[in-house]
Amino acid sequence: MDDQNKNLILATALSFVVIMLWFVLFPAPETPSEPPTEVASQPAEGVITPGVATTPGAIEGDAGSTPTQDTGAPQPADAPRIAIDTPSLKGSISLQGGRIDQLSLKNYRETIDPNSPIVDLLSPVGSDAPYYALFGWAPGGGLAPDLVPGANTIWQADDTATLTPETPITLTWDNGAGLAFTRTISVDDKFMFNVEQAVQNTGDATVSLAPYGILARHGLPKDLKNFFILHEGGIRMADGELTETDYDDFDPINGVKTIAVEKDGWTGLTDQYWMTTLIPRDTGGFNVTTLQDGRRDIYQTTARMPTQTVAPGASASTRLEVFAGAKEWKTIRHYQNDDGVDRFVDSIDWGWFFFLTKPIFAVLHYLNNMIGNMGWAIIGLTLLIKALLLPLAYKSYVSMAKMKELQPQMEKLKEEADGDKQKLQKSMMELYKKQKVNPASGCLPIILQIPIFFSLYKVIFVTLELRHAPWIGWIHDLSAPDPSSILNLFGLLPFDAPGPESALAIISLGVLPILLGVSMWLQQKLNPTPADATQKMIFAWMPWVFMFMLGQFASGLVVYWIANNTITFTQQYAIMRSQGYKPDVFGNILDGFKRKPKKDAPAKSDKL
Template sequence: MDDQNKNLILATALSFLVILAWSFLMPAPEPKPDSTQTELAAADPATASAPTAAPATGTTGTASTTPATQPAEEALAKAARIKIDTPRVIGSISTLGGRIDDLSLKDYRETTDDNSPIVKVLQPAGTEDAYYALYGWAPGAGLAPEDVPGPQTEWSLEKGETLSVENPVTLAWDNGKGLTFRRTIAIDADYMFTVTQSVTNASGGAVSAAPYGIIARHGEPKNRKKFFILHEGIVRMSDGTLEETTYSDLTDLPVLPAEGAKAEVIQVAENGWIGFTDHFWMATLVPSPGNAFKSVVKYDDRRDIYQAEAVLPTQQIADGATVTATTQLFAGAKEWETIRAYEAKGIAGFIDSIDWGWFFFLTKPIFWMLHHLHNLIGNMGWAIIALTFILKALLFPLAYKSYVSMAKMKELQPQMEKLKEAAGGDRQKMQQGMMELYKREKVNPASGCLPILLQIPIFFSLYKVIFVTIELRHAAWFGPFQDLSAPDPTTLLNLFGLLPIAAPEPGSIMALIFIGILPLLLGISMWLQQKLNPAPTDPTQQMVFAWMPWIFMFMLGGFASGLVVYWITNNTITFTQQYIIMRSHGHKPDVFGNIRKSFSRKAKAADAKK
């Protein structure tokens, strides 16, 4: 087996291994227990009991029961509601507990159908996949649990009618003992709420309380992807340290003796945020930058409720005084430009709430280029093709050296054959002779493999970008390709998009057999690339090379169509570059002759079997 073919087979095997076994090669780090771990009371903000946490730890309350699942209309009608209506979101706030628990995104639909329902991010307690934000005060010195507003407190609307960009709303509650609690909620033109909590003390004595914010999620989301390339669960930043915790990791947290719930606490000194991230959506608590807080994750296995909490330091409230605490809540789509703008305004590391992965040093610049190309061209499919040309141009110096080396290897073929004859069966003598030949002719046989190996991290990074970024979600190209983040929708069954027949479900046997036009073009492009060189004489090599394009064709058939577009474009550019460089060095690839020979060998093999 000659070295050039060895390199190609090695690179192909490595590519296959990286694509299929990434999760095993690069497992997510296990979360380390924090030294500031303290004893927390398990909380279920959906239920009737008030917070019972001690202010020494600054934690939130405890729970009793979880409401049964009910239709969304019934859950929404349980209490008076304050409408939310901005250019980008619509929903409502419940006066029961003052929860932000009903939010939908005007700019996003569940499918590519224009009549599809808009995406719902937050849902009230009692519904399937209940998911909401709740705020409050944990009672401290001088206060009992019933003295502070709880999850079942009925707030009154003091100011405003509909929450909009220009019009915040204020809720109020008087505990009847001289304390008046207020909650002012504002929202910007995108997805950021600002929640300002205040307490006015007219009780005749000093008291203390700790303000907190909670994002609660009842059970794991039903529609999550559960794919190794994507993180879904808790994401938090703590003084520059990013931590991603899966739902299964939360269930493995240590059990707290007081309440039997599981929790982990990180003491944040200055800057941080915490929340839940989904594939394309996120709900995150953001305390004011520069302020300390406790970043808490919890799982109550008795009620199957996951929580992310930001617990601010306990505040002393003198008689006649008013104290305030402000926390932001991001609830919406993980748009790169939007999140980057929030980071520029002071939310440290917020751009890392997007799951860039282990190759972040590649995924970030690749997405940056793709994003700006899309803005320039106006079409994501053509932007991916343009990005491929740019990446190939950046790698061209290495590719040029590689193809020159391969051309020189072809020129040395007669001398290599003579060495084989002279060595006979002495493999050591053969290897020594080959090394001397390479050194004399200044040829590096491994250089032909380098550009292919460099394609592996680039390929995986682009796959990550296409899979996880919302900018690729439902991004259209042309004709039947209306979602480049989804597999090719064409198939032989619908005459490759000419008939209005849906393609088989991705991942099914039918989808594997009846592949689309893009995977087919991928296989053909790989096959033509092989034909730049004559088929190897070794029967094993012949078989490997004969099957390789078609194995990749079926293997990548279920991948995002945008990724397959990249791979087809990459193969086409590589074929053109290699053809031109080989001709410039005196070697004229006989592509059509090699194709004819491959078919004639197959015919001879079939005749021999007869």
Template sequence: MDNQNKNLILATVLSALVLIVWSFLFPAPEAPAPAEAVAVEQGVSVPAPVTDAATVTTAPAPAQSAVVDAPRIKIETPRLTGSISLMGGRLDDLSLKDYKESLDEDSPLVRLLAPVGGDDLNAAKPYYAVYGWLPTAGLDAALLPGPRTLWTTPADATLTPQSPVTLTWDNGAGLIFKRELSVDENYLFTIKQSVENRTAAPVRIAPYGIIARHGIPESRRVYVLHEGAVRMSDGKLSEKDYKDITDLDEVAGEGQANKTEVAEGGWTGFTDKYWMTTLAPMSGPFTSVVKYVAALDIYQTETRLPVMDVAAGASTSIETRLFAGAKEWETIKHYEEEVGIQGFVDSIDWGWFYFLTKPMFQLLHWLHGAIGNMGWAIIALTIIIKALVFPLARKSYISMAKMKELQPEMEKLKATTGDDRAKLQQGMIELYKREKVNPAAGCLPILLQIPIFFSLYKVIYVTIELYQAPWLGWIRDLSAPDPSSILNLFGLLPFAAPEQGSLFFMFSLGVLPILLGISMWMQQKLNPAPTDQTQAMIMAWMPWVFMFMLGSFASGLVLYWIANNTITFLQQYTIMSMHGKRPDIFDNIKASFKKHSADKPKQ
């Protein structure tokens, strides 16, 4: 494989990468929410009686004013604040104390759950968890608590890690329902539902839990990260994005739904990039459901537990868990190993190369703890990974050096063979055999490194430790784009940089994106420009195209690319120099400028 062919392959690959990155930055717009959903009274789709799966009803929801004005129980923990509405007993108000929406001092906390008809409805779409009981055939659903049920609780009750709260409802017909809620120091709620049967006849009812999300959250989704429904069913992970949910095949009587029977253990819920809300039954069996209610534009996940027989004069209860919080690896790992939520660590989107991503993440987590700064931890992780794959890189660079040694011979061969392609190929094969050079030796090590560095990219993209984590100077949030801007001379001019999403933002290059472009450009200059003008033009523009396209990426990702490019440059320069082919970088730079000047038409 001669340099011209290698350059053509490289140009093709890089062009494809440009298209891929462009799709990440500018994904197809989400379909707008159905117009009728705004006018429909908000509610949830409650499963049908368990012995009649042919029908399903949308529970009549309380008016928005009733939800807002209903009494509430305050939630106050070291990491959470919010409230529970006694109207329906729904957990619909929850904010994360450790995370703010922005770095501004007066920035509100990240709002995870929000009620129907709340004051900040425009800022946070309704998103909540509800629990209840399903009747069997012949049992009036009105005898069971529903969305309009007004529960009672002792006055001034507050849910804290030290003080659980109990909601009570008497149906007036001999059934007394209780719902005890407790919460730990982090993000895990335990919900104990119980019923006391004071009637003279047995009853058969089945408990359920629902997470309802009105519409799609207003955030930019990219293809490299899953956002939507996620569930674990007996060790099998399943992910469905919002489009997949709306496209679900209809199940008789269930509308757009997907059901999975879980025998032993699992969980189901919704995941965002950094946050998650998940129903986690204590054990199986149960039915896991992902559903879309088109008339209300509501996405739902459900856990339906088996029917329970409550004898006359007896009581029964069942406990389930609800995770609502940040996807912190250490916290989620604790819930998997110590609490017993099966495969909970897999709620983090590890990607295709999870067998590489997981250990990389643990190493980054350890480096962050040891160094105390996520920016330097990213650079340290990049150095370690580059050191581990150095034997592969070394083979690639040595092969490239040998190919450069043969370049004069190849040029002579081209001159002597002219347009006879078959004779040229035969001559090159003989040249490779004589000099003991394998032209593919430089390609294979590069291909083997691709999954490793894609995994590293994934780790840095999904880890919540980057969220509002400072590095140095003006980089105060590694999960956000570089806030500096060339348009105001990096803060020297008396006006602010364009905000993300504005027309001029893509031209608002910060310091890190510019350094990224320079690092890619310098790496290119280790080799002479391709002789083919088209290839040379593509290669010349590539660093600057990537500089603009990746300028709006998280600073942590751009920092990783800069570190990776810099280390690659130093490795390649050193190895090629050791093999007698020290790259003449400055001559290559001058030659590229001379070539551009020569390409210009004479006046």
């Protein structure tokens, strides 16, 4: 292999090392969650409810927006409640505001310990981290705020004791001034609530009012990752355009921007694995605001539907769906494809390489369903990727084998050039052309592996299906680093390995990272040790640098890299043998341990 080809490969490899080092050494700093200040002394929730346009039938714009503060007497925790019980959810609805404010995910636990608590998604005001969905009607046309239901209205419930997929609940409230309000809430067996709001005008005057839904979160999430590869915060789909808003970028309460959605869309708050979303239905358009009340440390997003004009004796209704649960790809895809929630799968943070991350995960999901284990699915994915890249790999390894055959001729050209680099380069190019060899072809498979590697890293980090997914033996969570450690002899010594927060974590290598380093080192030994001392040193250290760098990465990513190295070794060895070149792996290993003799070493004097 000539110097030009070696330098190209070296530059590619070093660029990859630099990028990976950046991931490890310079992650975005974590911002600790701050608890809501003086929750007990606040009004019921401090949520800002939208004003309403005075023009009948209009959707309120910025000019018509006059936010008002809902206040109320009892805390939501003191109000009567209706239980929620489904195969996926358990919790309750507070009759104060008719809000969904207590919700846990039955099928997900906080840690891999089967006895750990299940994941809490929504919590009422007065808890450590209030987070809830509420609904109401904003008054218009001179209608007094206390004549419409809001965040603190005490609703009356029907005789249904528990909200289940088979038993919806109906809430009623009469304002005593000619308006009777009804709210019917149903839920499916997954994570989607259906909220139908209706009003009947039994008075003698026409009224204008606009229905709305609000998602509100007090303070930042306790488990906020604040990592640049992951979006957490507001998320909105407006007529096919996806917008992600970090918590730092929420509009201040005195500078709220209103986004008009003409047809389809949704708005919500998303975490790494969980999400709440408002999905207006059959509205003919709606408005969205995403704001932060800095004084109360509340983040909220609002979907405000068009103003309803209700004549005496008439009624009006609206429908809003609320997704509150886990971002399961199959479930979200069902809501998108079967229920028409526009681009709902994009609520999963696929990143810039979405054209790779989406199909990679789809294949992983299919293989996992077929095999029944996500670790073996990752290895199956690696086999498929290597099969797709085999034509390029074949050309690369054939070219490398031919380069080995041309090595004597290349050495002869170097002697003839006598230090003339231009002459040498011209002679080399003529030789490559004559022998139909492309010296850069060996880099293409390596370059293509880089976006695939980053895409798989993204998939493992953001998709729920990899969370707490076991593989074999000691690997109980493919989204977490290998828990074994060389520091306690992989569990033989009677003490635990240092955690990721320890300074010793970088050298606390598990079995998988060590196998990664060994597989990369063996792959290098298919080729003779470079003659250049600098290249030899860099190539010698590279497997062990990668071993330490990837030691704290997700186990699933390390499994992929080990499988990739193993398959690459097999492919390269077989293809080079088919071209008449027999790689001397064992000889190259021994050569790597030989010390280079010192030049011009003084001869030892004879003993007298």
